[in-house]
Amino acid sequence: MKKETERINLRYSDKDLKIFKKIVLIKLKRARTDFELLSSSLSYKNSNCTNDTSPTFKVLEEGANTLSREQMGRLAQRQQKFIEHLDAALIRIANKTYGICRETGKLISKARLRAVPHATLCIEAKLKRN
Numbered sequence: 001m002k003k004e005t006e007r008i009n010l011r012y013s014d015k016d017l018k019i020f021k022k023i024v025l026i027k028l029k030r031a032r033t034d035f036e037l038l039s040s041s042l043s044y045k046n047s048n049c050t051n052d053t054s055p056t057f058k059v060l061e062e063g064a065n066t067l068s069r070e071q072m073g074r075l076a077q078r079q080q081k082f083i084e085h086l087d088a089a090l091i092r093i094a095n096k097t098y099g100i101c102r103e104t105g106k107l108i109s110k111a112r113l114r115a116v117p118h119a120t121l122c123i124e125a126k127l128k129r130n
Contacts, residue, residue: 010107012099021093024117028086031079038076042069085118101125 012020092098099108101122108122121129 010100010105011096012107014096016110017093017096017098020098020113020117021090023114024086024089024093027117028083028090031083031086035076035079035083038072038079042072042076082118089118103128 089098099110099113100106101108101124102120103125104122106122106124108119112119112123
């Protein structure tokens with residue numbers, strides 16, 4: 001029973017959480033900027049062209065444009081999901097549960113959290129899933 005209690009109380013220090021918060025906020029700022037760029041290019045917001053209204057008879061170009069817009073749409077969706085994960089990481093930092101593996105209850109390594117600041121699984125648990 002004591003071992004279970006120790007595992008629950010295991011967490012990163014407030015100093016560590018402050019450092020991780022900075023990392024998350026930097027990544028979040030970049031992610032939001034990238035998302036805005038993708039979104040604006042999808043909506044032609046910053047363009048004076050008539051690409052979305054003028055008729056064209058170049059079928060191959062239309063196909064390429066459609067494919068490009070679909071890829072940009074997928075990138076925008078992935079970026080939005082990344083932003084949601086980073087926002088969730090900020091909540092875990094505020095709750096002081098950041099960096100605790102949701103499967104094993106062990107601390108996720110600092111190196112992993114620096115590389116993937118929204119990680120919720122330690123390497124051990126991640127490898128078991130694959």
